[in-house]
Amino acid sequence: MSSEAPDDIPDVAQRVKNVRIEDEMEQSYIDYAMSVIAGRALPDVRDGLKPVHRRILYAMHEMGVTSNTSHRKSSSIVGETMGDYHPHGDGPIYDTLVRMAQPFSMRYPLVDGQGNFGSMDGDPAAAMRYTEARMAPIAEEMLEDIEKDTVDFSANYDDRLTEPDVLPAAVPNLLLNGSSGIAVGMSTNIPPHNLGEIIDATTHLIENPDAAVEDLMQHVKGPDFPTGANIVGKDSIYSAYSTGRGRLRVRAEYEVDREENRIVITEIPFQENKSRMVERIADDVNEGTLEGISDLRDESDRNGVRVVIELKRGANVDVVENRLLESHLESTFGVINLALVDGQPKVLTLKETLQHYVEHRREVVRRRSEYDLAEAEDRAHILEGRLRALDIVDDVVAVIRNSEDRNEAKEALRGEIDPDELDGDHEVDPNVTLGFSQAQADHIVRMQLGSLTSMESQEIEEEYEGVQAEIERLETILGSAEELDAVIKDELQAIKEEYDDDRRTSILEAEGEVTHEDLIPEEDNIVVITEDDYIKRMPVENFDPQGRGGKGIIGADPKEGDRVSKVFRANSHDYLLCFTNQGQVYRLKTYEIPEMSRTARGKSAINLIDLDEGEEITAVVDTDEFEDEESITMVTRDGYVKRTAAAEFENILSTGIIAAKLEDDDALVDVEVTDGTKDLVIATEDGMTIRFDEDEVRKMGRNARGVRGIDLQDDDKVAAMVATDDADDRALFTVTRNGYGKRTLLGEYRAQSRYGMGLIDIKTNERNGPVASAKAVTEDDQLVIMSERGQIMRIRAGEVSQVGRNTMGVTIMELEGDDQVASVTVVPADAGADQDDADEE
Known part of the structure; x- marks a missing residue:
């Protein structure tokens, strides 16, 4: 055997690559890690x-x-x-x-x-x-x-x-059952949730794609563990949902029986080992670190958890309870909402998790509809062939009988063989065109004689009509995103009705938990908004009451070309519904509005609420005043009035919702909260008013336009609206653009039918200018009046003498140059009195 290597053996050394061992180990470990992450954990x-x-x-x-x-x-x-x-x-x-x-x-x-x-x-x-x-x-x-x-x-x-x-x-399982797992360099720990809450949130997100986490949390209260127990503190839940990470404090459910002198545990934190928990309590008792316990029994069975802790006579129940909470009855659930998105690990917020699920369901329903449509079209094609075969049944039977075998019969039915060329003796109408498709011919040849009866024919026709209806339905789903989403929502609702159950885990307020809101003092504020959507708030105490006819003081310093458009009063902790001229409504917490000095311009409102181009806040309602039977009553510039149940404004997106449908160049002007017993008084810019029973305006949905409330003359426009009743001793305080006004008892405005011309309230002329605002006040109420250039004045209503209707009014606020009154708000007498007391101190 020769010792020389053959010439055709390649040089192995030339095929060896030199690689740094650190690089190879790094890449190999990354490959392994991704395999574990995506393939197992x-x-x-x-x-x-x-x-x-x-x-x-x-x-x-x-x-x-x-x-x-x-x-x-x-x-x-x-x-x-x-x-x-x-x-x-x-x-x-x-x-x-x-x-x-x-x-x-x-x-x-x-x-x-x-x-x-x-x-x-x-x-x-x-x-x-x-x-x-x-x-x-x-x-x-x-x-x-x-x-x-x-x-x-x-x-x-x-x-x-x-x-x-x-x-x-068909169910959002990731949130329903949660998940836990440890990968390489990362882990996931997703808590379970209540099916009904998650489906409601998913439906809400489909209907409102711009919904924020806060909007979804109106449906998803928090995790819902299979073992029940309690989650302590809401801030941690919000953190977990808004960032994808958080630490939840989970507390066992227990009862303190002071008569029997014992503590009974009925629910334990999720993933807690009950036997180990009982052992730890017993060890602490034996070691003397947990005093006051005489007996410890686990009486749990298939019906649930029951751990009885008997206390010694004379033991302080509260002390034992606190020691148990510190050491044994609370645990921490660390939320890490990490999941695979397109094969890549990603930490997700609650909204992102639901968004990915919704997109998955859209793809599933779309592909299912395409599959069903193809099946339905194939079936319709077969049924069309059967119906046509029944119409010419004698000729079809003759062709089949004249054929030598099945294949020849199929070819003849497809029109590939002239029926006259067949060897059989059965006559075929020469004017009949067969031309069935391959699928139809195959089916016809396999048909049984029994299917030729008139009853079978009727059943085929009914089935064909049903298949055509199904094809139309599927084409509608595939042709419309709204219809596809409607299918998803209907299927989710059906699942909710089938599997929904009560929440097991309760959400408790954390004792002593200090939130951002707790650090904000409760006080009355004046909120100022400009036409360019700059907004700020200032404490009412910054503005001392003045006599009528004063100039006021600087309350805002709008930039060149900007003007004040709205001023209103609100408590710093109130939830406000902000209605805009375009018929939208937004929800806002007063303290979210930045507090600034009197001379500050304000902050752009776009940072707080999603206002569109040219959209301005025209009315504000305090949601703390709502009752179940109450309505939100709105009036537009063109005199349309509508009432909508207050309940329809409970869940408002951060991007707003429709409050009223407006047409042409109409705009929402004013809003009142009514309870079905009020009269509505509408005031116009030309000084007219009309009063009518609110029941003349039926309740309607948010998307409705409303009905006509007043018959406006010439170019007149609605300026304001107030709600009153027969027992109301308040007065209508009317203020005009040029700073004049008057106070007239509301009783002087007699009730009429809706959509009348109304009565004269105040004479508007070159001196007065058009009506800027009208408010219902008592003698001790105070009004805050603001001009377009930012001058602000606070005046007690009683400073203006009470007069009758159809009068000129007196000077309320002295304005400079071409400045005009922009807006008026009322500080109720009780709030004003409290503030005056504070001023005296």
Whole structure:
């Protein structure tokens, strides 16, 4: 044998790459880490499942182990899953199956287990050969329509089968059951939630894509653990939902029985080992670090948790309770809302989590509709062939009988063979054109003679009409995003009706918890808004009362070309509904408006509320005044009036909602809260007023325009509206643009029918100018009047003498140059009195 190497052997050394070992180790570790992250440890945001959970459910689906079949041995399910989809050992698969069946681990268990599946005391489940399982009904919702090409499939580990990349997930499982897992360099810990709350929030987000986390939290109160207990503090929940991370303090539910001198624990924090908790309490008692306890018993059974702590005679119950809270009855749940988005790990807010789920459902419903449409069109095509065959049944039968075999019959039905060329003796009408399609010909040849009866023909026609209706419905869904979203909402609502249950976890206020709002003093503020949407607030005490006819003091310093458009009073802790000229309404907390000096311009309102171009706040309502039976009554510049139930304004988005539908160049002018017993008084710029019963304006939805309230003459416009009743001893305080005004008892304005011309309230002329505002006041109420240039004046209503209707009025505020009154607000007598007392002190 020759020792020389053959010439055709390549130089191996030339194929060796020199690589720095640090770089190779780094890249290899990154590849390994991403494999663990994406392939094992983290859930997908769309269906909320890790691969092992998804594979177990899909294996059960393929095995036919559904909620309405008998239970199957767990070892069989584990074996099928491991053999076909998850070759990582039977232990992890069974552990996952067990957890999906534990009602204390899953808020909505996906597996219905039979046998010993462990306990809250940390007892392990029996071996898989002893337990049985099947799908829970809600798990079938996760797999609904998977056979309709709704999701993508990939090859399994040995390329022998395919498995879904994600489940269709008709329920937002990631938030319903939560998830926990440790990957390489990151971990996830998502708490479970209540199904009804999550579905309501999802529906709200579909209807209002611009909804903020605060809007969604009006539906999702917080996590809802399967073991109940309590979450202490709301700020931590908001932090978790708005950032994706947070620390929740979870407290056991217990009762203090002072008569029996004992404490009974009925619910424990999520993922707490009850047996270990009892042991720790007992150890502390034995070591003397926890005094006052005479006996400790675990009386828990299948009906729930019951741990009884008997106290010694004379023991201080409050002291023992506090020691238990410090050491044993509270735990921390660290929220890390980390999930896979397009295969990449991402920390998500509550809104982002729901957005990704909604997008997934849109894709599923779209693909399902396309699949169903194709099926329906195929069926319609077959039925069209059958109906046509029935119309020419004699010729079809003759062609088939004349044919030598089935293939020749199909060719003749398709028109590929002239019926006259067939060898049979049966006559075929030469004027009949066959021309059936391949699918139709195949079906006709297989038809039975019994299907030629008139009854069968009628059934075919009815089925064809039904299929055509289904095709039209599916085309509508695929052609309209609104219709597709409506399908998603209807399906979510159906699931809610089927599976919704009561919340188990209560949300408690944290004792001694100091929030940002607690640090803000409660005080009356004057809020100023300009036409260019600059806004600020100032304490009322900054403006001392003056006599009528004064100039006032500087209350704002608008920039060149800008003017004050609105001034109103509000308590710093009030929730305000801000109505705009364009018929939108926004919700705002007064303290969110920056407090500034009298000479400051203010801050752009766009930082607080999402005002559009040319949109201005024209009326403000304090939501603390709402009662269930009350209405929001609105009036527009063109004299339209509408009433809408106050309940329709409970959930307002940060981007606002429609309060009234406006047409042409109309604008919303004023708003009052009414209770069905009031009269409405509408004042116009030309000094006219009309008074009528509010019941003449029926209640209507937010999108309605309303009905006519006053018959405006010439170019007159509505300036203001007040609500009154027969017992009202208040007066109508009318202020004009040029700073004149008057005070007249509301009783002098007799009631009329809606949509009349009204009565003269104040004479408007070159001296007075048009009416700027009208307010209902008592003699001791104070008015804050502000001019367009920022002058502000505070005056007691009683400073202006009470006069009758149809008078000129007197000077209220002295204005300089071409300055005019912009807006008027009322400081009620009780608020003014409190402030005067403070001023005297």
